[in-house]
Structure formats: structure tokens, C-alpha cells
Amino acid sequence: MMMKMTMMRTVSFGVGARRTFLALVLAVLCALRSARSAHHHHHCNGPLLSLLPPTSFHSSSVSSESHAGYYAKLNNRDGGGGWRPDHTDRLRWLQVDLRERMEIIAVATQGASGSSDWVTRYTLLYSDTGRDWKQYRHEDYAGVFPGNTDADGVVHHKLPHAIRTRYLLFLPQDWSAEGWIGLRVEAYGCSYKSDLADFDGRSALLYRFNQKSMSTVKDVISLQFKSVRSDGVLVHGEGQRGDYITLELQRGRLALHINLDDAKAHPSSAHVSISLGSLLDDQRWHSVLIERFNKQINFTVDRMTRHLRSGGIGDSLEVDYELSIGGVPLPGKPGTFLRKNFHGCMENLYYNGVNIIDLAKRKKPQIYSVGNVTFSCSEPPAVSATFLSSSSSFLQAPADLSAMTETDSGETSGWSAGFQFRTWNRDAMLMWIGLQGVEKLVLLLSDAQLRLTHHRSALQSSEITVGRSLSDGLWHSVSLTLKENQASVSVDNDSPSSMMLGRHARPGNTVLIGGCPASATNQGCRNPTLAYQGCMRSIVLNNRPLDLYRVQQGLLGNYSGLQIDICGIQDRCLLNYCEHGGECSQSWSSFSCDCSGTGYTGATCHNSIFEMSCEAHRLAGSSSGFFSIDPDGSGPLTHTVVYCNMSEEKVWMVIGHNNSKPVSVQGSSFQKPHVMKLNYSASLQQLTTLLHRAQHCQQEVVYRCRKSRLFNTWDGTPLSWWKDRAGEKRTYWAGLLPGVQQCSCSLAENCIDMNHFCNCDADRSSWENDTGLLSYKEHLPVTEMVVGDTNRSGSEAVYRVGSLQCHGDRFLWNAVSFYQESSSLHYATLHAELSVDISFYFKTTAPSGVFLENLGVRDFIRLELSAPSTVAFSFDVGSGPLVLTVKSHVPLNDKQWHHVRAERNVKEASLQVDQLPLRFLEAPHDGHARLQLNGQLFIGGTASRQKGFLGCIRALTINGMSLDLEERAKMTPGVSAGCPGHCSSQNRLCHNRGRCIERNSGYVCDCTHSAYGGPRCQTEVSVSFESGTSVTYTFQEPFSVTRNTSVQSSAIYAQSSRSRENIAFRFLTTKSPAMLMTVTTYQQQYMAIILARNGSLQIWYKLKREMEPDVFTATEYNLANGQLHRVQLHREGGDMWIRMRVRSTASPQTKS
Structure with a gap:
């Protein structure tokens, strides 16, 4: 009753409180569900294999009878003390039949007892039927389990998500270097009971309500399903007002559609659609949970949850008469359905606590069955095979399957082939058919289309193309027919396309599927691009199905690089x-x-x-102008445009707002004040980050008044005020600190009336001024102005809020010195699961030392100076330690600043030191993706207090967040804030990218990487060109190319998204056309900056050899006017930014 009373009272809640309450209810539901799940797993951890009979264990082979599969129980010492396969076995698998479906939460392995045989790495597969296996994968798609390091130690693995299955299959991947494969296993869990219903694609169950209509404010629907098809309705209900709920498969994804409103009165206002999951037609069990309370909805598919809120005004879902399961029957027409039906199996389908399948099994009157619904799951219709390698996978069909059939008249009746495939690859070999002589038919996947080519000779061929978007990961069916002198091909039962072959086509002795083996080269079979990677099933040759089990046993055909009875596709x-x-x-x-x-x-x-501050742009050699700034680098905030004023010694960042003109106010009062909101070109989060990074910020507020007070002269009540960036009311004015209700004149002791602290409070009829600067960073910028005392005769106020201006980058020179090897700075655990980037400068005289380290239970990440000339980046993501190093040709412990940037993500790791080539290391295939850390982050040392760094570190940024090293150093022994030396301050000793180099008696500027010269890299270096002259500079090849010299790797580099250019120069000329600059690569790419005949600036880019160059006209002005012009160009992949300073009578312009 208490719950009911509480729900009734929610009608009086405000909108915010009500949303909070609804979210809390759903959170409680989730918590209760999690608690039940935890309680269940606490009692679901018993050993399952120890009591199984010997007949439950099967294997691909045994080395002897004493090493049979039934000796593979954990801790068993009988027989040979474990399972060992034969040394000639290339399949190597151990299968366990649990006798019924079980819920498995953990597995464990041992080697063979008292031997040198064990498995170091293995994969785990599972199945309900002993066919059509699925590989167990962790949350990050890693599918390999670490095994044993000795024979008798037990290695346990708790599964991140439990599996429900009857059969387990252990596949050793690596084994003891000292011996051979030896394996003992155990699985932990409990029995699993379920109610099953099988739908054949033409059937449905109808759950009919006791009353005409069912109206609910809370719904919970849960079920598990496995599907044969990629489309089909699982659950549907609707009402006459337009309410409905539909759960259906659409192209392998699960879509939920809900509408809570009267569709006629509020068309589409409350309709919600959301899709989750992928490849859900893989005939594997998938779990679904829908939780709704009023408008709040949780939708979960396979542990992936989305939270959403429906629109409209209705809170209840009204469904009339019945809920349909597996299809939507058309009323009055038995066997006819409105939408595509579900084809597959469901289990444990609950609708608001009602077990619908149990009611159907017991033939309760609430359930009406349409078509053939059975209560056990049918066998999968076909055996799949996975082609694993893009270079060596193939399946060779024997001659008897490809032989021509004879009619009674002795004439050939034709030949046919068919199969189904699913893949993500856009190009691949699918089938090769040898004909008479040198003729052949080749069926390819080309740019996600199906292409059949008839090769008459090396120089003569014809082809047809059918289908599109065939690399979408869904199943597609292919049919190929040869009849007389004609070949026809069709995809997904579309109308076939045909071509003439010139004569009767007779296939030879071989049909190759998926690729060409090396032995078939003399037959003219070569993979034109790549061998096929993907799944195939239902392979039929001349109306005879190909038995893949016989192929696997070596009784039929030949194959390589295949997994049979499994489709290993993953999204x-x-x-x-x-x-x-x-x-x-x-x-x-x-x-x-x-x-x-x-x-x-x-x-x-x-x-x-983009750079993180204007200060960084100045160090890059830029001059004043508008720039894109990304205040948190790789963090979640996007970039914003600011103006960088570099005309002074200090670099000012200027951020404008929407009302920079003077505003005149009359007629406002304390009760009805004038209010002006200010919107800035940057978001509140961006402003906060920019202000936090800056050394000093200020904002001018010009305030002029006559007979308009800022404060009530009797009690000090504010009559006008402003609001800070958090929307808080502020009553202090320019030049003062928070909490002091005064103006700048009181600080200067020059107010016009010494009885008041603001000039305006003198309340004079003459114009007075309380203008000044606000400079308390935590409150800037001004977001709202409120003026209240201008309603008296002669009263008026005029104000203007200036732009926000900041200078300095307090993290760029935020430095610390480590002078004890055992000392380090400690921070909270690094958030680096999927990606992390680390950037800093260091200088030292020590030969080695650890810059940064963070440990986990097994994972870790570390950056160190491992030798005087080498920086090492090492980490372990659960697949074993990996090390990436950069070796400099000069010592790095030279007491000069050196820049280090390291990154690790799920695809690769990278490391760069100074201007040395960027080094890459690809992530292990099928390895773990998440870096699991749980200890403290150590800067300048390690958890073991050994190998600490001695020297200076500055400007440390991790994932876009700069660490305040100096503040932390104040409380850490062995570490001091700042770094001694001329080059350790933020004073600009060397300009325009010049490098400051310490000397015993001072410093010098190295201008090698600057376009300027002189003692401080401030003198322009220019050159004068006569007609026909040029300067050529040959760049060192980037490491990403020199590490791979093959044509293929070069092509990969040519298309790499890492390719970029940063170009800046100034020029003056009176001649056009003119070539200003050209850059070429050995892959026949080029970039050119030219002046056209009319003097306009053009940029030509050719990034792909087979395409025409792209031409961009940056400005239409005639730049051959004898004036000095500046050009800045930045390209990143397919994006280009151009900035120009044009000296002309017209205003400059920027194009991008």
C-alpha cells in the first residue's frame, strides 16, 4: 500500500522532481535485478565436469589410450593424467557434453599431470547442439584465454558474462615449448531451466487479455531469442487510440518502437524508436529486457543498455485485446500476417510477470496459437564455414561434384552452383571455375558488388555485375547457372543477369571456393585481389550439397585456413x-x-x-588573427574560435559575445529590472577550461550613470548587479574582489563623494563613471547584466560589457625538479581503458629514469628514459607486455628540453620524441582492448621506488588534462617546483619555433627549425628568385614508409589518415602566373601552391594516383601586386584550412 500511495502522490511533483523520481524508480528496479543476479551467481558456482561419464568427453585424436579425452578432468591423475592429442593432429580439440543446458560462469585448466605438456593459450567455443559453434569473447572482443605455465597449477577464469550451453569445445592455440599439448579442464556453474518456443516464420502466439484493453504505466518485458533471419517481429501490441509497442529485428538489429499518445490527436509527438545490437541473426541466444515507467524507458540487448524518454503527454500504454508474439496476424484472415514473421526460437518470455510460453505449453485459454509453434528448438538449417585468411584460405571441391549431368539424349543439361555468404570485406575471390582449355569463370566480390568474369584468354574477357552493398555483414544468397553457351548469376533471389560464353561451357575437374591455393597457379587460378574472409553456408554444386563435415575429415576435397561448423563474424x-x-x-x-x-x-x-592556447600558436610562429583552439585537446570538448592578439609581449586571447555595443537603460526598477543575457562564442564548459588554463583573465565593464545608483544608499541593497558564468549574482564591481560591494574608485580613493564607495551612488544628475576591469577568474565571464534604478525622472544608465581577455598558459611552463631517485608525484589512477595520450617535456643529465608509471593487477603502462638516447613506451593490456622505443642519434640526457608524446588506443600505440619520426606499434590481433589499471599514477618514479627520474618535467598533459605539477610538488619531499636554468622559464628567449639551448654561462637559440635567424630567431630569412630558378629540399622518408618498402604498404601509407601538411610562408611578386611551392611524393602524389594568370592564389592537391587533382581557389584577389602576403595552410586527411593575410585595398578574407 505504501508504494501505491507514493505513486499516487507523484502527480503533484514539479517536472524536475518528477523526472528524478521516475529515474530513481528505474534505478531501483535495475538495482533489484542486479541484486537477484548476484544472489543467483553466488549459488551457481559448482563444478560441472567431475561427475560426467567418460562418454561426455570427445576429442579430435589421442596420442594413446591412457591420454583419452575422459582423462581430462581437473586434478585427475588416472591414466596418463590428462588429454593429449596425436602429434599429427591439425585440428586439436577437446569437446565436453554437459548432458543438458547449463549456465557456465567460470572455467579452469591444468596441464597433463607430472609432465612437460600443457596449454599456454586456448579458445573456448560453445553450442546447444554440438554443431554450429560460437567462440566465447570478452567485452572487448578478445577471444583467447591465457593458459598454464606448468603441468599441475590450476588457472581459473571467471567469465565476464555467463553462457548457457550444453556443449563446450576447448581449442589449444599454443602449448609448452618443452613438450606437447596436455589438458585437464573444469567448468563451474549450475543447471539452467527454460521454457522454449520455436517459430517457423509462418506462426505466432497471441496472448489475449482478460479485459478488452490493458492500460499500464509500468511494463517489463524480458526474453531470450535466437534467429535464423535478419528481419521479423518478436512482440507487438497496439490500441485503438494509436498506442503501440513493437519489438522487431531489422537487418540484424533489434528495434523497439513505442508510442504512448493518441496518434490522431498528437501525430508522431510521442513516437520513440531505438535500435541496439548487430548480427542478431547468427542463431545464437541473445537476451532482451525492456523496462518502462511512465515515459522513462530502459532498453537492454546483451548487456548493452540505452536510456530514453518518450515524448508527448501520455504516460500509459494502452494495448487492446491481445499481445502478439512472433508475428502480427491480419484480423479475419488466418495465416496472413501484416509484417515479416520471426523465424527462430524464444525462451523465458515474460510480459509484466506472466510467463507466456509456459501458458502456451500448458494450453491455457489466454493463449491462441497461429500456425505451427513447437516447444523445442529446431536444429540449425545449414553448416557454416569461416574463411580466416585473406591470403591463404580456400576450399577445393572434388571433381565428382562439378561433373556435368547427362540427359537421356546425351546432351548436357547445364551446371549450377549456389551458396550463401556474409562478410565485411568489399573485395574478395568467391569462386573459380575452370572451363575448356584456358577459359575460366571467376566470381568476385568487387567494391561490394558481385562480378562474374569470363576469361577466354589472357587478353579477352567479358563480365557482368549484380547486387550492391553486399559487404554489410548480412547473409546474401548467390546462384550461378551455366546452360549451353550462357552464364547467369543472381543475388538474393533477384532477377538473374546473363552473358554469352561463345560455346557450350563445360566445367573442368576443379571448383575453388574462396581463394586459390599455390598448387592451382599452373591452372591459371590466382587471387585477383584478396582471398575471401567471411562465412559461407549452403554450398550446392550442380544441385548436390557440399558436405563440409566430410571435407573437415579429409574425405572430400581439400581446404586451408577454414573453421568448419562456425561463423566467426563479429561487428x-x-x-x-x-x-x-x-x-x-x-x-x-x-x-x-x-x-x-x-x-x-x-x-x-x-x-x-588544434592547439590548446594562443600561447601555443605563438610558439608555432603564428601572428595575430582568429584561430581554432581546443581547450582540452583530446578531451570531450570540441574546438572554438578565438582571436589571438600577438602584437604585444603578452599574447591575449579574446572571446567575444553577442552584445558588445553600449546599452542604454531607462525605466527599470528593483522590482522590474532590465536584464541582458550575454552569449559567448564558446560554451560554458569551454570557457571554464580556457579560464582555468590561462594565467590571467579580465573583462572590462564600462558603466556610466546619472541618477542611477548601484547600491541603495540607506541599507546597501544592490540595485544593479551582474551574474558570473555559473549564473550566481555578483555585487562587486570592477577592480574589487568578491564580497566587497564597492567600485574601483574606492580602491583608488578618488570617488566623487567620499561618503560612497561608487561614483554612481552619489546619485548626481551629471554623467558619472564606474568603469573598470573584472579579473577574478573563477567568476568570469559576465553572463548577465541586471540594472534596476533608472525609473526616476532623469535617471539613465549606459553600460557596455567588453570581450573576455586572457593571457598566458600556466601549464606550458608548469615544471618540477626531481632530485631524489626514490621520490615521485602521486595522482589518482589513470583513466586509460580505451585510449590515452601523454605529452610532456623533460631535461636531465641522468642516463635513465622512469617518467610515468601506473600499475593494475596484470596490466600496466610505463614511459621511461631507458638509455641515454632511448625513450621506451611499454604497456600490457592483458595480452603480454609490449614495448615501443624511439632511439635518438644524439644523447637525450644533454640538459636540454626534449618533447615526448605517447599514445595508446585499441588499434595501435605511437611514440614520438622531438622531431624524430613517429613510431607505431599495431595492437595484437584478437587481443584485449581495455587497459585495466587500479593503482596510483606515479610521475617521476615507480611503485617500487626504484629507477626514479632525476631531472625536470614540465607541461605534462594526459588525455587533454594538464596536471599542476608545481602545486603537487609543494607537498612532496625530493621534488621541488620549477626548474633551474635560462630555458626553463616562460620568458620568450627564442622566437618563431627557435629552440633554447642551455650553456654553462647562458643560452643560445637554435634556429634550425625556424624560418627566422639571428640571436633570438627574430630575423626573417628570405630569398629572391630570378626567372627559372628554384630551391629543392629533399625530406627524410617518414618512418611509416621506410619500415615497409612493399608497394602495398606504400599504398596504405598514401591513403593513411595520418598524412598532413602544415605550411606557412610570406611572399611578394609582380609576376603571374607563378609557381610558389610544390611538394611531391614517390607515390605520384603532389601538392602545389600557385598564382594563376589573374594573380589569384590556387592550391592543387592530387592524393590518389588514379584521380584528377583537386583545385581550390583561396582568394580571387590579384596577389601579384608587389605587396607582402602571408599564407598559412593546414591539411589533415580530407580537411584543409587556409588562412591568408592579404595586403590590398579590399579587406582580407579566410577560406576553408
Whole structure:
């Protein structure tokens, strides 16, 4: 009753409180569900294999009878003390039949007792039927389990998510270097009971309500399903007012549609649609949970949850008569359905606590069955095979399957082939058919289309193309027919396309599927691009199905690089590791991120292409102008445009707002004040970050008044005020600190009336002034002005709020000195699960030392100076330690500043030191993605207090967040704030990218990487060109190319998103046309900056050999006017930014 009373009282809540309450209710429901789950797993951890009979264990082979599969129980010492396969066995598997479906929460392994045989790495597969296996994968898609390091030690693995299955299959991947494979296993869990219903694609269950209509404010629907098809309705209910709920598969994803409003009165206002999951037609069990309380909805598919809120005004879901399961029957027409039906199996389907399948099994009157619904799951319809390698996978069909059939008249009746496939790859070999002589038919996947090519000779061929978007990961069916002198091909039961072959086609003795083996080269079979990577099933040759089990046993045909009875496809974009709005695309074995237009770059769009402050732009040699600033680098905030004023010694960042003109106020009062809101070009979060980074910020408030007071002269009540960035009311004015209700004249002791602290409070009829600067950073900028005392005769106020101005970067020279090897700075655990970037400067005279370290239970990350000339970046993500090093040609312990930037993400790791080539290390295939850390982050040392760093570190930034090293050093022994030396301050000793180098008696500026010369790199270096002259500079090849010299790797580099240019120069000329600059690569790419005949500036880019160059006209002005012009160009992948300072009578312009 208490719960009911509380729910009734919610009608009086405000909107915010009500939303909070609803969210709390759903959170409580989730917590209760989690508690029940935890309680269940506490009692679901018993050993399952120890009591199984010997007949439950099967294996691919045994080395002897004493090493049979039934000796593979954990801690068993009988027989040979474990399972050992034969040394000639290339399959190597151990299968366990649990006798019924069980819930498995953990597994454990041992080697063979008292031997040198054990398994170091293995994969785990599971199945309900002993066929059609699925590989167990962790949350990050890693599918390999670490095994044993000796024979008798037990290695346990708790499964992150439990599996429900009858059969387990252990596949050793690596084993003892001292011996052979030896394995003893155990699985932990409990029995699993369920209610099953099988739908054949033409059937449904109808759950009919006791009353005409069911109206609910709370719904909970849960079920598990496995599907044969990628489309079909699982659950549907609707009402006459327009309410409905539909759960259906759409192209392998699960979509939930809900509408709570009267569709006629409020069309589409409350409709909500959301999709989750991928590849859900894989005939594997998937769990679904829908929780709704009023408008709050939780939708969960396989542990992935989305929270959403429906629109409209209705809170209840009204469903009339019945809820349909598996399809939507058309009323009055038995066997006819409105939408595509579900084809597959469901279990444990609950609707608001009602077990619908149990009611159907017991033939309760609430359930009406349409078509053939059975209560056990049918066998999978076909055996799948996974082609694993893009270079060596193939399946060779024997001659008897490809033989021509004879009619009674002795004439050939034709030949046919068919199969189904699913893949992410856009290009691949699918089938090769040898014909008479040198003729052959080749069926390819080409740019996600199906292409059939008839090769008459090396120079003569014809082809047809059918289908599109066939690399979408869904199943597609292919049919190929040869009849007389004609070949026909069709996809997904579309109308076939045909071509003439010139004569009767007779296939030879071989049909190759998926690729060409090396032995078939003399037959003219070569993979035109890549061998096939993906799944195939239902392979039929000349109306005879190909028995893949016989192929696997070596009784039929031949194969390589195949897994039979498993489809190993996975959606690598489902979790979408692309950051900052990058678009994910994938092939069979990897994914890539398109960062175009995001303002970020890198393998996962992690790194901002913009500087973090105006100070950084000055150090890069830029002059005053508008710049894009990313205040938190690789963090979640996007970039914003600010003006950088570099005309003074201090660099000022200027951020404007929407009302910079003077505002005159009359007629306002304390009760009805004038209010002006200010909106800035940067968001509140961006402003906060920029202010936090700056050394000093200020904002001018010009305030003029006559007979308009700022404070009530009797009791000091504020009559006018402003609001800070948090929206808080502030009553102090320019030049004062918070809490002091005064103006700047009181600080200067020059107020016109010494009885008041503000000039305006003198309340004179003459114009007075309380103008000044607000400079308390924590309150800036001004977001609202409120003026209240202008309603008396002659009263008026005029104010103007200036731009926010900041200078300095307090983290760029935030430095500490480590002078004890055992000392280090401690911070909270590094948040680096999926990606982390680390950037800092160091200088030292020590030969080695650890810059940074963070440990986990097994994982770790470390950056160190491992030798005087070498920086090492090492980490372990659960797949074993990896080390990436950069070796300099000069010592790095030379007491000079050196810059280090390291990054690790799910695709790769990178490390760069100073201007040395960037080094990359690809992430292990099928390895773990998440870096699990739980200890403290150590800066300048390690957890063991050994190998500490001696020297200076500054400007340490991790994932876009700069650490205040100096503040932490104040409370840490062995570490001091700041760093001694001329080059350790933020005073600009060397300009325009010049490098400051310490000397015993001072410093010098190295201007090697600057376009300027002189003692402080401030003198322009220029050159005068006569007609026909030029300067050529040859760059060192980037490491990403020199480490791979193959044509293929060069092509990969040519298309790499890492390619970028930063170009800046000034020029003057009176001649056009003219070539100002050209850059070429050995892949026949080029970039050129030219003056056209009319003097306009053009940029030509050719990044792909087969395409015409892109031409951009940066400005239409005639720049061949004898004036000095500046050009800045930045390109990142497909995006280009151009900035120009044009000296002309017209105003300058910027194009991008």
C-alpha cells in the first residue's frame, strides 16, 4: 500500500522532481535485478565436469589410450593424467557434453599431470547442439584465454558474462615449448531451466487479455531469442487510440518502437524508436529486457543498455485485446500476417510477470496459437564455414561434384552452383571455375558488388555485375547457372543477369571456393585481389550439397585456413571505438575511423588537430588573427574560435559575445529590472577550461550613470548587479574582489563623494563613471547584466560589457625538479581503458629514469628514459607486455628540453620524441582492448621506488588534462617546483619555433627549425628568385614508409589518415602566373601552391594516383601586386584550412 500511495502522490511533483523520481524508480528496479543476479551467481558456482561419464568427453585424436579425452578432468591423475592429442593432429580439440543446458560462469585448466605438456593459450567455443559453434569473447572482443605455465597449477577464469550451453569445445592455440599439448579442464556453474518456443516464420502466439484493453504505466518485458533471419517481429501490441509497442529485428538489429499518445490527436509527438545490437541473426541466444515507467524507458540487448524518454503527454500504454508474439496476424484472415514473421526460437518470455510460453505449453485459454509453434528448438538449417585468411584460405571441391549431368539424349543439361555468404570485406575471390582449355569463370566480390568474369584468354574477357552493398555483414544468397553457351548469376533471389560464353561451357575437374591455393597457379587460378574472409553456408554444386563435415575429415576435397561448423563474424563497430564523432567502418579483421570534419585525427580520432592556447600558436610562429583552439585537446570538448592578439609581449586571447555595443537603460526598477543575457562564442564548459588554463583573465565593464545608483544608499541593497558564468549574482564591481560591494574608485580613493564607495551612488544628475576591469577568474565571464534604478525622472544608465581577455598558459611552463631517485608525484589512477595520450617535456643529465608509471593487477603502462638516447613506451593490456622505443642519434640526457608524446588506443600505440619520426606499434590481433589499471599514477618514479627520474618535467598533459605539477610538488619531499636554468622559464628567449639551448654561462637559440635567424630567431630569412630558378629540399622518408618498402604498404601509407601538411610562408611578386611551392611524393602524389594568370592564389592537391587533382581557389584577389602576403595552410586527411593575410585595398578574407 505504501508504494501505491507514493505513486499516487507523484502527480503533484514539479517536472524536475518528477523526472528524478521516475529515474530513481528505474534505478531501483535495475538495482533489484542486479541484486537477484548476484544472489543467483553466488549459488551457481559448482563444478560441472567431475561427475560426467567418460562418454561426455570427445576429442579430435589421442596420442594413446591412457591420454583419452575422459582423462581430462581437473586434478585427475588416472591414466596418463590428462588429454593429449596425436602429434599429427591439425585440428586439436577437446569437446565436453554437459548432458543438458547449463549456465557456465567460470572455467579452469591444468596441464597433463607430472609432465612437460600443457596449454599456454586456448579458445573456448560453445553450442546447444554440438554443431554450429560460437567462440566465447570478452567485452572487448578478445577471444583467447591465457593458459598454464606448468603441468599441475590450476588457472581459473571467471567469465565476464555467463553462457548457457550444453556443449563446450576447448581449442589449444599454443602449448609448452618443452613438450606437447596436455589438458585437464573444469567448468563451474549450475543447471539452467527454460521454457522454449520455436517459430517457423509462418506462426505466432497471441496472448489475449482478460479485459478488452490493458492500460499500464509500468511494463517489463524480458526474453531470450535466437534467429535464423535478419528481419521479423518478436512482440507487438497496439490500441485503438494509436498506442503501440513493437519489438522487431531489422537487418540484424533489434528495434523497439513505442508510442504512448493518441496518434490522431498528437501525430508522431510521442513516437520513440531505438535500435541496439548487430548480427542478431547468427542463431545464437541473445537476451532482451525492456523496462518502462511512465515515459522513462530502459532498453537492454546483451548487456548493452540505452536510456530514453518518450515524448508527448501520455504516460500509459494502452494495448487492446491481445499481445502478439512472433508475428502480427491480419484480423479475419488466418495465416496472413501484416509484417515479416520471426523465424527462430524464444525462451523465458515474460510480459509484466506472466510467463507466456509456459501458458502456451500448458494450453491455457489466454493463449491462441497461429500456425505451427513447437516447444523445442529446431536444429540449425545449414553448416557454416569461416574463411580466416585473406591470403591463404580456400576450399577445393572434388571433381565428382562439378561433373556435368547427362540427359537421356546425351546432351548436357547445364551446371549450377549456389551458396550463401556474409562478410565485411568489399573485395574478395568467391569462386573459380575452370572451363575448356584456358577459359575460366571467376566470381568476385568487387567494391561490394558481385562480378562474374569470363576469361577466354589472357587478353579477352567479358563480365557482368549484380547486387550492391553486399559487404554489410548480412547473409546474401548467390546462384550461378551455366546452360549451353550462357552464364547467369543472381543475388538474393533477384532477377538473374546473363552473358554469352561463345560455346557450350563445360566445367573442368576443379571448383575453388574462396581463394586459390599455390598448387592451382599452373591452372591459371590466382587471387585477383584478396582471398575471401567471411562465412559461407549452403554450398550446392550442380544441385548436390557440399558436405563440409566430410571435407573437415579429409574425405572430400581439400581446404586451408577454414573453421568448419562456425561463423566467426563479429561487428567491430558495434561498440564504436571512434571518438569525437568519427565514423566507424570495418573489414573482416579490423575497423577504421573516418575523422573527416571532426577536428580530430589519429587511428580512433582521439587527437585534436588544434592547439590548446594562443600561447601555443605563438610558439608555432603564428601572428595575430582568429584561430581554432581546443581547450582540452583530446578531451570531450570540441574546438572554438578565438582571436589571438600577438602584437604585444603578452599574447591575449579574446572571446567575444553577442552584445558588445553600449546599452542604454531607462525605466527599470528593483522590482522590474532590465536584464541582458550575454552569449559567448564558446560554451560554458569551454570557457571554464580556457579560464582555468590561462594565467590571467579580465573583462572590462564600462558603466556610466546619472541618477542611477548601484547600491541603495540607506541599507546597501544592490540595485544593479551582474551574474558570473555559473549564473550566481555578483555585487562587486570592477577592480574589487568578491564580497566587497564597492567600485574601483574606492580602491583608488578618488570617488566623487567620499561618503560612497561608487561614483554612481552619489546619485548626481551629471554623467558619472564606474568603469573598470573584472579579473577574478573563477567568476568570469559576465553572463548577465541586471540594472534596476533608472525609473526616476532623469535617471539613465549606459553600460557596455567588453570581450573576455586572457593571457598566458600556466601549464606550458608548469615544471618540477626531481632530485631524489626514490621520490615521485602521486595522482589518482589513470583513466586509460580505451585510449590515452601523454605529452610532456623533460631535461636531465641522468642516463635513465622512469617518467610515468601506473600499475593494475596484470596490466600496466610505463614511459621511461631507458638509455641515454632511448625513450621506451611499454604497456600490457592483458595480452603480454609490449614495448615501443624511439632511439635518438644524439644523447637525450644533454640538459636540454626534449618533447615526448605517447599514445595508446585499441588499434595501435605511437611514440614520438622531438622531431624524430613517429613510431607505431599495431595492437595484437584478437587481443584485449581495455587497459585495466587500479593503482596510483606515479610521475617521476615507480611503485617500487626504484629507477626514479632525476631531472625536470614540465607541461605534462594526459588525455587533454594538464596536471599542476608545481602545486603537487609543494607537498612532496625530493621534488621541488620549477626548474633551474635560462630555458626553463616562460620568458620568450627564442622566437618563431627557435629552440633554447642551455650553456654553462647562458643560452643560445637554435634556429634550425625556424624560418627566422639571428640571436633570438627574430630575423626573417628570405630569398629572391630570378626567372627559372628554384630551391629543392629533399625530406627524410617518414618512418611509416621506410619500415615497409612493399608497394602495398606504400599504398596504405598514401591513403593513411595520418598524412598532413602544415605550411606557412610570406611572399611578394609582380609576376603571374607563378609557381610558389610544390611538394611531391614517390607515390605520384603532389601538392602545389600557385598564382594563376589573374594573380589569384590556387592550391592543387592530387592524393590518389588514379584521380584528377583537386583545385581550390583561396582568394580571387590579384596577389601579384608587389605587396607582402602571408599564407598559412593546414591539411589533415580530407580537411584543409587556409588562412591568408592579404595586403590590398579590399579587406582580407579566410577560406576553408
